[in-house]
Amino acid sequence: MLLFGHPHIEHEKLYHISSIEAIEHTPANSTLLFSYDNEVFELIRHARENALEFALDISSLKEAIIGENLDAKYLLLNHEIAKSVQKAADTYVFDAKVLVHIEDDESIETLASEGIDGVIFAEAVIKIV
Secondary structure: OEEEOOOOOOOOOEEEOOOOHHHHHOOOOOEEEEEOOOOHHHHHHHHHHOOOOEEEEOOOHHHHHHHHHOOOOEEEEOHHHHHHHHHHHHHOOOOOEEEEEEOOHHHHHHHHHOOOOEEEEHHHEEEOO
16 A cells, blocks of 8 residues: 555655646656646646656546546546445556545555555645746
8 A cells, every 4th residue: 555645654745736837847757646627637638748757636537547548647626425436446457546535544454454455645736836
């Protein structure tokens, strides 16, 4: 199980951006984080054209399937849809890893027993404006 943002474990940081211009303010070789909305496809196109890794913050199984087909590295989501997205990821052998937003480490055991790929604390996400 992957743990992003746990205080005792070294982890990759995700850089949440909402514009192409904001990419200039991220470190080289960063993983970008996009919110799934109407403008996300322009950001994804730019990332793919420039060989930039990205993650998607999603809210449905449909968005997970689209994100996987667009080569997202990670799919971030809430626990409510985690089981259905993880089942699809396992069935269709997604390359993207399923990460559930958590606030404390009390949820780690539950999510591990459900077979979820990983968890992400808010500390792992850096907002770039």
